[in-house]
Amino acid sequence: MDSRMTKTPLQKNHDNVDQDQFLTILTREDALARFEAALFPRPVPSEQRSLGDALGCALAEDIVAPIDVPPFDRSNVDGFAVRSADLALAGEAAPVRMMLNDEVIACGTQPVRPVLSGTATSIATGGPVPRGADAIVMVEHTQPAGFRAIEIRRAASPGQYVSYAGSDISRGEALLRAGTMIGSREIGMLAACGIAQVSVARRPCVAILSTGDELVQPGASLRPAAIFDTNGAIVTAAITENGGEAAFLGAVPDDEQQLEAAMRQALQTSDMLVLSGGTSKGAGDVSHRIIARLGKPGIIAHGVALKPGKPLCLAVCDGKPVVILPGFPTSAMFTFHDMIVPMLRRMAGLPPRSDARVTAKIPVRIASEIGRTEFVMVSLVEGSDGLIAYPTGKGSGAITSFAQADGFLRIDALADQMPAGAEAEVTLFTPHVRVPDLVIVGSHCTGLDLVTAQLSHAGLSVRSIAVGSLGGLAAAKRGECDFAPIHLFDEQTERYNAPFLSPGLELVPGWRRMQGIVFRKGNTRFEGLSAEAAVRAALADPACIMVNRNQGAGTRILIDRLLGEARPDGYWNQPRSHNAVAAAVAQHRADWGMTIAPVAHASGLGFIPFAEEHYDFALVTARKQRPAVQAFLEALASDKSREALAQAGFRPA
Numbered sequence: 001m002d003s004r005m006t007k008t009p010l011q012k013n014h015d016n017v018d019q020d021q022f023l024t025i026l027t028r029e030d031a032l033a034r035f036e037a038a039l040f041p042r043p044v045p046s047e048q049r050s051l052g053d054a055l056g057c058a059l060a061e062d063i064v065a066p067i068d069v070p071p072f073d074r075s076n077v078d079g080f081a082v083r084s085a086d087l088a089l090a091g092e093a094a095p096v097r098m099m100l101n102d103e104v105i106a107c108g109t110q111p112v113r114p115v116l117s118g119t120a121t122s123i124a125t126g127g128p129v130p131r132g133a134d135a136i137v138m139v140e141h142t143q144p145a146g147f148r149a150i151e152i153r154r155a156a157s158p159g160q161y162v163s164y165a166g167s168d169i170s171r172g173e174a175l176l177r178a179g180t181m182i183g184s185r186e187i188g189m190l191a192a193c194g195i196a197q198v199s200v201a202r203r204p205c206v207a208i209l210s211t212g213d214e215l216v217q218p219g220a221s222l223r224p225a226a227i228f229d230t231n232g233a234i235v236t237a238a239i240t241e242n243g244g245e246a247a248f249l250g251a252v253p254d255d256e257q258q259l260e261a262a263m264r265q266a267l268q269t270s271d272m273l274v275l276s277g278g279t280s281k282g283a284g285d286v287s288h289r290i291i292a293r294l295g296k297p298g299i300i301a302h303g304v305a306l307k308p309g310k311p312l313c314l315a316v317c318d319g320k321p322v323v324i325l326p327g328f329p330t331s332a333m334f335t336f337h338d339m340i341v342p343m344l345r346r347m348a349g350l351p352p353r354s355d356a357r358v359t360a361k362i363p364v365r366i367a368s369e370i371g372r373t374e375f376v377m378v379s380l381v382e383g384s385d386g387l388i389a390y391p392t393g394k395g396s397g398a399i400t401s402f403a404q405a406d407g408f409l410r411i412d413a414l415a416d417q418m419p420a421g422a423e424a425e426v427t428l429f430t431p432h433v434r435v436p437d438l439v440i441v442g443s444h445c446t447g448l449d450l451v452t453a454q455l456s457h458a459g460l461s462v463r464s465i466a467v468g469s470l471g472g473l474a475a476a477k478r479g480e481c482d483f484a485p486i487h488l489f490d491e492q493t494e495r496y497n498a499p500f501l502s503p504g505l506e507l508v509p510g511w512r513r514m515q516g517i518v519f520r521k522g523n524t525r526f527e528g529l530s531a532e533a534a535v536r537a538a539l540a541d542p543a544c545i546m547v548n549r550n551q552g553a554g555t556r557i558l559i560d561r562l563l564g565e566a567r568p569d570g571y572w573n574q575p576r577s578h579n580a581v582a583a584a585v586a587q588h589r590a591d592w593g594m595t596i597a598p599v600a601h602a603s604g605l606g607f608i609p610f611a612e613e614h615y616d617f618a619l620v621t622a623r624k625q626r627p628a629v630q631a632f633l634e635a636l637a638s639d640k641s642r643e644a645l646a647q648a649g650f651r652p653a
């Protein structure tokens with residue numbers, strides 16, 4: 001069987017026989033090759049722009065320098081233009097007297113008198129070197145010597161303090177190449193040559209549409225079960241970053257007619273259309289069906305062996321690319337950066353984005369599914385010998401992992417893993433590596449942000465990577481972070497954190513977090529009870545639903561202690577964060593759970609205190625003297641942090 005095409009039995013619900021591409025999953029490479037073949041070659045349209053308007057555009061043609069810069073031999077200093085041979089024998093004990101020519105060459109003054117042997121002409125920085133002169137003597141190295149004469153006590157080498165015509169840019173040289181993105185440097189080069197107009201690639205107009213009944217634009221209020229439209233904003237920005245003229249047209253509901261009208265309208269006014277969402281096989285996923293009606297050849301690839309990003313749909317309608325990105329923002333970003341950006345840049349006359357790729361080492365083994373090209377979000381930190389790419393939020397559809405990520409790496413479809421220590425190419429979301437001053441890897445706590453805020457205000461960048469307490473400890477042992485925030489309870493010693501440290505790590509006390517039962521205020525079942533009594537009350541009512549925590553969470557240990565052998569309804573609902581527990585209770589999906597007091601209060605929930613948990617820091621001793629670590633320790637101990645922590649409901653240690 002051809003491994004590049006696999007039938008998927010799920011995809012048979014389409015009665016339209018023209019759309020047989022739906023039945024196949026292409027490899028990433030195949031999808032790219034077909035998309036490219038359908039789009040290129042194509043001319044890159046160009047337009048004339050004035051220099052002031054050309055910033056960020058790509059040059060459409062090579063530019064040859066029309067003049068020399070500087071255009072004449074130019075003095076670099078204030079002083080005197082001389083013939084160097086006259087000064088060959090000059091020295092401390094052998095001053096040479098020179099007669100001054102009756103001329104002062106200021107900037108912008110064309111000299112008229114030649115410098116003859118035995119004479120010098122006063123010249124300013126930027127003045128043209130006069131005929132006969134071959135060197136400049138600095139005014140500081142001369143002395144007045146009577147009427148219209150100076151004395152010089154040192155030799156001058158030929159060419160001294162002279163910038164020759166064309167030494168910066170020489171006429172006829174290739175100044176800038178087609179495809180160069182015009183920045184302030186390029187504008188300076190063009191201005192120096194007197195070029196006021198340049199031919200630049202016309203930015204392709206790219207229309208962006210989001211699809212989904214659930215989408216609300218940022219700024220509007222979020223109704224229940226709705227989410228903010230993230231893709232619209234990200235894709236619009238990423239298109240602008242990559243040479244496109246982006247026009248965001250809003251979000252369209254999952255309605256075939258409305259969407260078709262919006263897509264047709266968008267294509268009329270643009271060179272390319274990027275949609276997101278609605279490309280899976282879910283109810284209401286309609287956008288891909290419309291494409292087939294929009295122009296030839298239509299769908300090129302729908303379903304690509306990517307993880308995540310399988311529902312990606314690539315199409316060309318009457319010469320215009322139409323792309324439907326997967327709905328999940330992370331999937332949309334991976335596929336957009338990996339597969340759409342190179343094509344967009346080509347249409348925009350830009351070279352491939354080499355500035356947005358770095359090589360970094362992988363600290364942990366990353367398992368991968370064979371048969372699909374896998375994208376893994378990474379966060380970059382500085383290791384002892386180069387960059388380290390820390391996988392974050394793997395497999396997650398959440399935008400939150402973005403916050404920590406600098407970019408992503410790609411694991412080949414045929415690889416079942418990327419081994420620890422492997423070097424990987426990372427595609428950056430922004431073309432700058434932001435290596436943080438302070439790296440925190442471990443369990444995240446909102447209290448941490450209150451402390452690190454002080455560092456950020458002092459100009460230190462902080463990267464906090466949430467991998468849980470145990471993951472943080474492992475990273476600290478490998479020396480990949482400055483410290484690991486942990487809250488681990490040792491049942492044997494009944495102590496927090498200290499028993500988990502290994503040599504090379506030391507404990508810095510952080511703060512205490514009160515764990516307790518959350519419930520909706522006004523729920524009389526719980527009001528006024530102790531935690532033990534509240535759980536008894538909950539267990540007594542079969543209609544009462546709980547929300548649990550994941551195995552391994554410190555909070556889970558406390559819940560299990562309260563529950564004993566009981567397994568009430570909701571026990572298997574095991575989210576991984578304090579916030580998810582509060583959200584479940586606030587949204588009536590559960591009636592009680594356990595979370596920390598600050599989270600309960602922030603959600604406006606009732607709270608019954610149960611046990612205090614110690615949130616401390618495992619500091620890598622070898623990194624203790626780093627300025628950012630010292631700054632953190634100071635911030636932690638400061639009154640300001642302690643007050644902010646107490647205010648938020650924590651108890652500083």
Ligand code: AMP
Pocket residue numbers: 210211212214215227228229230231232276277278279280282285326327328329
């Ligand atoms: P879909 O491909 O439309 O089935 O969407 C897959 C997931 O992505 C769903 O959870 C959608 O709510 C979400 N999603 C789709 N479009 C967007 C968007 N523009 N912004 C944020 N999330 C989205």
Ligand code: MG
Pocket residue numbers: 211212213254277278327
């Ligand atoms: Mg949708």
